[in-house]
Amino acid sequence: MQIYIATDDGGKQGPLFLHQIETMIREGTVQPSQLGWHRDLSDWIPLREIPAVRELLESREREEIKAKLDKESADGTVITRAQVEDAARGRSVLPTNRRPLARFAARLFDSLLVLSVARHFFDMPAPPPDLSRDQFYAWMAQPEILQKFLYLKLILSGLVLILESLFIHFWGATPGKALFRIRLSLSGERPLGLGKSFLRAATVWLAGCGTWDICLGAIALPFGLISLLQTGRTWWDARFAVVVHHSPLRPAHILLILLAFYAILLSFAR
Known part of the structure; x- marks a missing residue:
């Protein structure tokens, strides 16, 4: 022809x-x-x-x-076997990655990092020393204390959404993801656009995984785990066609992870 x-x-x-x-x-x-x-x-x-x-x-x-x-x-x-069969039929598929504990720990590290930095720039309410459990609950229930925590949560949530979007757009990883050697991209190794990075971050945040809301997280996290184990993708990654890449964690990387968490926890003790 x-x-x-x-x-x-x-x-x-x-x-x-x-x-x-x-x-x-x-x-x-x-x-x-x-x-x-x-x-x-x-x-x-x-x-x-x-x-x-x-x-x-x-x-x-x-x-x-x-x-x-x-x-x-x-x-x-x-x-998975289905992916190999899809590739043989010519369907556009990409390999999937699981490692749910690594992904959870990466987001936990990001959250602790934000809180650690926020302690040095925001006036975060601290309870008086030597309070009993009932006294602590009574202190937390004060309207002015609740208002301060709500204000801080809104400010920090906005900053987290913006920073996570920029990190994912430019580098494909947040500090926590980079620590665990996790990288996000679209198919063909294409970087996520800034808009898609923001929408993904907002979706995860609204689902409760970013806000650490107990009620929302109790619903979203199990669904995310089931989706990850069955298809190799969380439902929020599937929604935005995000591919998650995991590089092997060698002993030196594991040692670095332990030291990073130790440093973060140590910062809260000061």
Whole structure:
């Protein structure tokens, strides 16, 4: 089959054989969205819609997926039978990662880090020393104390949403995720846009995983865990088509994690 490709100057390039088009697409000199034509077509259509070219692109995608599956499997990624079958059928799939404890600990570290920093910049209410449990509850129930905590929670929540969005957009990880060698991206290793990063952070926050709201968290966390164990993705990552990458944790990384948590907890004792 000989195919012609429309050029930017209004002309056409060709006739070209499929192997030539494959090489040009691989080198980036031709895009699948460019218009193409061959003698069996009545009009010019995008190259990716020409059956022979579409089959070529799908075959290439299957090879890339298989190579990625092999690479991620070597890094300790869990690959399900369904994913391998999907890759063999040419479906656009990516390897999934689990490690729920690492993800929970990463978010816990981020939360502790925010609270540790906030103690140095905000006037956080502190209970008087030597209070009994009933006295502590009575102190917490005071309207002015509740108002201060609510105000701080709103301020910190806004800052966390903004900072998490920026971290995910520019680096693909928050400090906690980087500590546990977790990275977020879209398919094809593309970074999350700033808007999508913010929407994902807001979704997790509203679900209770970011606010540490007991009632919301008691609902959201089990659903997230079930989704993660069954599909390899939490429901909030699936909603925004986010791919989670886990690099292996070696002894040096585990030691660094322990030291980081120790430093955070030590900061609260001061």
